[in-house]
Each structure stands twice: as C-alpha cells, then as structure tokens.
Amino acid sequence: MASKFGLAGGIPERRVRPIWDAIDSRQFKNAFKLSTALLSKHPNSPYALALKALVLERMGKNEEALSVCINAKEILFTNDSNILVDDFTLSTLQIVFQRLDHLEMATSCYEYACGRYPNNLELMMGLFNCYVREYSFVKQQQIAIKMYKNTAEERFLLWAVCSIQLQVCCGNGGEKLFALAEGLLKKHITSHSLHEPEALSVYISLLEQQSKYRDALEILSGDLGSLMLIEADKLRLQGRLLARARDYAAAAGIFQKVLELCPDDWEHFLQYLGCLLEDDSILAKVTDPIRPLNYIECKNLELPEEVFDSRMSNAVNFVKKVMAESQDNSVRCPYLAHLEIERIKFLLRKGDADKVVEDLMQYFRRFGHLTCFTADVEMFLQVLDNDKKSEFLKNLEKECEASTSAPTKALGQSLTVFKIQNLIGDVFALPVDDLENLAVRMTEMFCKNLPLSKELDAQESMYGEELLSMACNILVQVFLLQNCV
Secondary structure, rough: OOOOOOHHOOOOOOHHHHHHHHHHOHHHHHHHHHHHHHHHHHHHHHHHHHHHHHHHHHOOOHHHHHHHHHHHHHOOOOOOOOOOOOHHHHHHHHHHHHOOOOHHHHHHHHHHHHHOHHHHHHHHHHHHHHHOOOOOHHHHHHHHHHHHHHHHHHHHHHHHHHHHHHHHHHOOOHHHHHHHHHHHHHHHHHHHHHHHHHHHHHHHHHHHHHOHHHHHHHHHOHHHHHHHHHHHHHHHHHHHHHHHHHHHHHHHHHHHHHHOOOOHHHEEEHHHHHHHHHHHOHHHHHHOOOOOOOOOOOOOOOOHHHHHHHHHHHHHHHHHHHHHOOOOOOHHHHHHHHHHHHHHHHHHOOHHHHHHHHHHHHHHHHHHOOOOOOHHHHHHOOOOHHHHHHHHHHHHHHHHHHHOOOOHHHHHHHHHHHHHHOOOHHHHHHHHHHHHHHHHHHHHHHHOOOHHHHOOOOOEEEEEOOHHHHHHHHHHHHHHHHHHH
C-alpha cells in the first residue's frame, strides 16, 4: 500500500490493513471500532477520515459519512505541507463521494491534488476517471493529452482520441474534431508507430467515422495491419470497410473467407448475403450494437432478375460447400443461411411457401431438440400464412411420433413442438378442456422423463423443466378464461 508520497496517507499498512479486511468481510462494526481508534491517533489524517467515512457509508449512516468526508476534504485543501495528498486517500474519498452521489466533490479533490503535484501520473489518472464518470469529455481529452505529453505512452493518446470521439458522437463537438484526433494519431505513428491491436482498432474507427474507408483499408493492408493477429477478425474488419465503401463484390468475397474460417458466424453470413443483394440496409446495422443484424430486410433491391437468380444460386452453392466442409455437427448457421435464402426468394416472389416449410422441417430434423430452435426459426415462420404455419405444426407432430431418436433428443423435439404451437398462437385458441389436457400432457411428459436427469449435477438444469413453467402458464390462462366467462 506504499505510494510515491510514503505510506497510505502517511499511516503504516499494518494499522490500516485490519480495517480493510473488516470492510471486505462486511464486519462493519469491527471496522468502525478500528477506524475510530486509528482516527484518535491520527486526528488530522485525511486518509483516516476517509476510511471512517467509508465504514459509515457501508453502515447506512450517509449523513455522518458525508460530514466526515467533507472534513477530510477541508483538511486536504489546507496549505499544510505535512498533510500528504496521495492516491489512496483520494480514491477512498472518491468511492464514498460517488456512493453518496457527490462525485463533484471527489473531482475537486483530485483537481486540487493535481494542482499541488502537477506531474504525478497516478493523480492525473484518478482525475481522468472522475471526468469519465461525469461525462466531461472535453476535460477528459485535456488531461489525457497532458498525460500523453508527459509520458508519450500510447494508451494516453488513445484515451484522448476516444474522448474526442465521444465529444462528437455524444456531446456538442463538431466533426472537425475528428481531424484533430487523426492528426494526433498520425504524428504518434510517425514518431513511435503503434504497438497494440486496440490502437489500430481506434484508428480504423476514427477513419470510419469520417467515411475514409479506402484510407482505413490501406492501413489495414499495410504494416500496421500485422497488429491484428487473428486472421478472421482482420477479414471481418476488411469486409465491413469494403461494404461501407459499397464495394459489394469485394466485400462478399472477403466474407466468404470469413465463413470458411468461422462457419457458425451468423452475422457475417447475413452480411455476405446483403452484399450479394447490394442491400443498403446492411450498412446501417453493420456497426450498430443496439440494432444487431438479424435478417436481410430486402430494402431497395434493384438487381436485374437474372443477376439476382445468379447470385442466389452462387450463395446456395457456397452454403452447401460450407455445410459439407464443416466437421462440427453443432454448426447451425449454414443451415439457417439456406433458410434465409429461401425466405428472401419468397418475399421477392421468386420462391414458394412449400419450399420454406420443407426447409424448416429439415432444420427441425437436425436441430429440433435444441432449446434455441424456436428462436432460430421465428423470423422464417413470420413469412408464412396461418394455413402454412398449421401445416408446419402438424408435420412436426408427425415427425415426433415417428421419431426413433435418443430419449433426451426426443424430449427436446417434443418440447419444441409445444413452443412452436405457442408461438404461432394455436394454444390459446383451444377450448378450455383441451387446454387442461395439454397442461396434463406436459406435466406427464416431464414426470415420465425424470429419470433422464438422474445423473445430472445438482446445479444443472433438468431435462424438460420448461414443461412445468409452460403448463403453469396454460393453467393460469385457463383460470383467467373461466373467470372472464
């Protein structure tokens, strides 16, 4: 616990360690007793006061904690050279002030400390963290640049660049600030190059925000590109840049390489299909974490019919190739991609509903026992009318009756049938008697398959336990229906 200014707050570790141990073990009464004893020996120590304030806050005595913290702050702000201002004291005060919703007081403590010790890196980092918590993007940038000038360390430059990006994206900064950030990075690269993959990612994102996709591609293919050690990640980034530059043919070729390396990458299967269709909607979602890419929206598709047919045929052949080369039986994405192609063709009136149902059945035979099956196929069921949905459900029931799968797999398939029935809305259209019988069937199925869970660890989920919650939901609905009549 020693710091550049001596021991923590000038107090030996052996005197403060028991207090921290008591706090960590939630023995707050003991911690309070120890901190009071420490403060009696060091009555003017901001660190001793900060420790006592922390204990009081943990005990729920917020007003007392705030009063003690303010006292510590006032002592820190004196010009007494014997009062040590160290990161341990400040970080403890920051914890308490933050929990008491007075972060601005912690910030003022760090600002004072940085003024008193202007070149202390630990204190400047603490002040940077205060500005981060306050969303003070400009001040973040300023202190980060100061740290960078003092040390020439890459990480502080990246903090400054990210602060500039936040000013533009989340604050009131103009996009001209991007040019400043780019200039800082270029100057650093000229003198020191870049050494971390994260630095390259920040540089690429900065160029993307300025729509300098070709510049970003040039950097990625140059010496700096070697910082990205995982080939698939590098290809993903390259494909995204090409797509945003609207070089769809090249992007599709890159995404093919990604999928050959990572056949279960659903997002990039969709980006591959989107590039083949030259679908502008993928551009809005390629880098959007809030609205992830779940399917192709089929917007603004203006491909000639022969071009569309040719590209979809190439996509089908590629997907079949990936299926054939994949050695992992758990890989689902190529099969979902095949379904997605049929969904697109159906939406554009170049396919038919029977083919969609047929492909859904094939997917069920392979993955119908998985818990994720219903979520996987939900978007494909949405394109079918009610008759086709009912046909699909009947086919599932027949498939389950004729199944010779292992007991756990058969149970998973039966559970999927119930979920699909609920998804397409057939369950609650049934008469009350049928609903009661369905709940009974679910419960009996669970009880019948209890022996399958005998060897499971106590913390593992039991096979088919969802049947009980589904049966309960049905019985609740039955109760509501009977009481509404």
